[in-house]
Amino acid sequence: MHKLVILGAGESGIGAALLGKKQGYEVFVSDGSAIKDLYKQELAVNHIPFEEGHHSWDVILGADEIVKSPGIPEKTELMKKVRERGVKVISEIELAWRCSKDASKVIAITGSNGKSTTTAMTHHIFKTAGLNAALVGNIGVSYAKQVATDPADYYIVEVSSFQLDDIVDFKPNVAILLNITPDHLDRYDYKMQNYVESKFRIAMNQTKEDYFIYCIDDPVIREHLAKKPIYSTTIPFSIMEQLKEGGFIANDQLNIQVNEEEPVIMSMYDLALKGKHNLYNSMAAGIAGRTMDIRKEKIRESLSTFSSLEHRMEYVATVRGVDFINDSKATNVNSVWFALESMERPVILIMGGVDKGNDYDAIRELVREKVKAIVCLGVDNRPIHEALSKDMEVMVNTDNMHDAVSQAFNLASKGDVVLLSPACASFDLFKNYEERGRSFKDEVRAL
Known part of the structure; x- marks a missing residue:
């Protein structure tokens, strides 16, 4: 029987496990971290064995084929061992x-x-x-x-x-x-x-x-x-x-x-x-x-x-003449470039988070041209200050969404746009960009 091991029990891993089971494979799911309760229930209901918090090397290396979560880098000890053993690795797609x-x-x-x-x-x-x-x-x-x-x-x-x-x-x-x-x-x-x-x-x-x-x-x-x-x-x-x-x-x-x-x-x-x-x-x-x-x-x-997606240039509300736009899905500099490029009115930009080695040069010109003030939202806002302080007189530091939204609102005048377009990943303060976007919308609605 074809032994299929799934590494990582997120959305794609669970999908691969269900499909493997349907194909009649012998399926085993292994996740080095904790598995969400919802996904554990799904595995249990479908009688798919799994482990969390550790990896059983013998089972993994004894697989005929491994489906690897896209989030697992090749550099990990786990993947090095898999590659050494020569087990076939595929993605869920x-x-x-x-x-x-x-x-x-x-x-x-x-x-x-x-x-x-x-x-x-x-x-x-x-x-x-x-x-x-x-x-x-x-x-x-x-x-x-x-x-x-x-x-x-x-x-x-x-x-x-x-x-x-x-x-x-x-x-x-x-x-x-x-x-x-x-x-x-x-x-x-x-x-x-x-x-x-x-x-x-x-x-x-x-x-x-x-x-x-x-x-x-x-x-x-x-x-x-x-x-x-x-x-x-x-x-x-x-x-x-x-x-x-x-x-x-x-x-x-x-x-x-x-x-x-x-x-x-x-x-x-x-x-x-x-x-x-x-x-x-x-x-x-x-x-x-x-x-x-x-x-x-x-x-x-x-x-x-077609109506636009949640967290992608999503209009949230207008409060006292100030428009609020949720672009939380902008997790890299280029996405912010696109967002600013489409702006017709002065912008208060909320940005920051986990910087993936960003080069902010690409947006400097648009920042000078369209942005009135930057509200930094993150645990470490230094990279943004170092890159953009020459182009921006007003830069404010915050480390939670409530402060970020209220500071941005205070800096905005009627006719301005407050844009959450972070250029960074979210995991310093949030689980993911969706949670960051929802938090933004909640704070805007509470103004």
């Missing part, structure tokens, strides 16, 4: 794809920024067209859990570089690569090229029948494609130039031209989501819909009715 590839189509979306928005928007297009599509991956239910419990005809999957690092045969019918900017470099030996190659793994098994949709305006993507061509049918999108095929802007209109069919054309001003970055996201999602023969009327309708 590999397992899910293997068990669903014959009965469904997969649209996989990656990029340093905009993945969640584009994934949700693509799902909205497929649902609007009446298709049986599931929204899975980093954004909600794990891909494996969906395959195990409620299979769909189409899987719209948000994938991270960490998940792509452990694929073997994973081959999406449509792959979208939105952009590549420095992020998580600590996991890639601080080498940008390693991170770039990790992102491009999304297309490594694709053939001519598959589509690779990419941003031709991104210099890192362009450079990599020039050096290492890929085998799928490529469809670019751009806001800088007009293209023969793909997505582009002309005369304030969004154009999507795929496979010599009649183009989808709609006014930029009819798009539900505003800002330059959302033009890219809308084009990528629209092209994905067209590759799967969704009618152009449905694509236009979807792109004009």
